[in-house]
Amino acid sequence: GLVFSFNWKGAVVACIVVALPLMVRSVRLSLESVDPKLEHAASTLGASPLKVFLTITLPLTIPGIITGTMLSFARSLGEFGATISFVSNIPGETQTIPLAMYNFIETPGAEMEAARLCIISIALALSTLMISEWLNRKAASRLGAKR
Template identity: 70%
Template sequence: MVLTDYELAALLLSLKIALIASVCLLPIGIGLGWLLARKEFYGKSLLDGIIHLPLVLPPVVVGYLLLVLFGSQGIFGRALQNAFGISFAFNWHGAVLAAAVVSLPLMVRSIRLGIMGVDPKFEQAAMTLGAKPWKVFVTITLPLTLPGLISGFLLAFARSLGEFGATITFVSNIPGETQTIPLAMFSFLETPGAEFQAMRLCILAIVIALSSLFISELLSRKAQRNLGYI
C-alpha cells in the first residue's frame, strides 16, 4: 500500500508522538511502579487511583483537564510559557502530553507487576553484602524487571498511537502539527466520499497496533528466557 503525502505525514507524526511520549514516560513509570510495588505509605491507594484515572475517565474529560491545566491560560501552562517559553496548546508537544497521560496507567501497571514478580530476597541479599539501595535497584531489580519494562513501553507506545479524544480536545486537529492517524481518519469520515481513505488509515492503524503487541510479546518472552523464567 503506497501512502499519499497526507497519510504519510499523519503516520510519521503519530510515530514521533508515540515514541517521544513512551520514552519520556519510562523513568516516570519505573519510579511510580517501584513506589507502588515496594513501599507502603499513607495515600498509596489515592495515588494508585489517580494514576489509573485516565483508564476510566472519558478521553474528552482528560483532554479538557489538560486544557484547563496546561492551556495557554492554564495554571501550569501559563507558568511554563512565562518561565521557559514552553507551550502545549495547539502543537505537537501538547499531543505528546495527552498521549503520555492516557498511556501512563498501562506502563505503570506493567512495570509494577514486573517489580512485584522480583523476589525481594535477592535485593535483601545484595544489601546485606553492602550494596547501596540505588545500586541494588540498577543491578538487580531493573534487569529482573526487563520483561515488564518492555511490555509497559510497547503497550504505552501502542496506546499513544491510538489516542484520539484527549488529543483533539486539548490540541485540536491541525494537519502537519497535531493530526495523527486517528485524527486524520476522523477528518476523512467527516468528508463526503472519503470513506476509502479512512479505511486505508484504519488498516494501517490495525497493522501498527498488532505489530507493536507482537513485538512486545516476542521481546518479553526473549527476556524471560534470558532470565531463566521460562
C-alpha cells in the same frame, strides 16, 4: 514560555498524560513481583543499593517495563479524545491517525482513505505486539525462565 496548545508538543503531552497510568501500573506490578529475598541476599553479600537495583531488581522488572511501554504506545496510537480536546485537529501539526480517520469518515467519498489508515493502524498495532512478544521472550531467556 512553552506553548502546548495547538501544536505537536501539546499532542505529545496529551498522549503521555493518557498513557502514563498504563506504564506506571505495569512497572509497579513488576516491581512488586520481585522477591525481596533476592535483593536482601545481594545486600548481605556486600552489594550497594545501586548495584542491587541494577543487577537484581531492574533485570527482573524488564518484562513489565516492556509491557508497559507497549501498552502505552498502543494507547497513544489510538488516542482521539485528549488530542482533539487539547490541541485540536490541525493537519500537518496536531493531526494523529485517529483524527485523520475521523476527517476522512466525515468527508464524502473519502472512505477508502479512512480504510487505508485503519489498515495502517492495525499493522502498527500488530507490529508492536510482535516486538513486545519478542522482547519479552528475549528477556525471559536471559533470566533463565521457561516459556
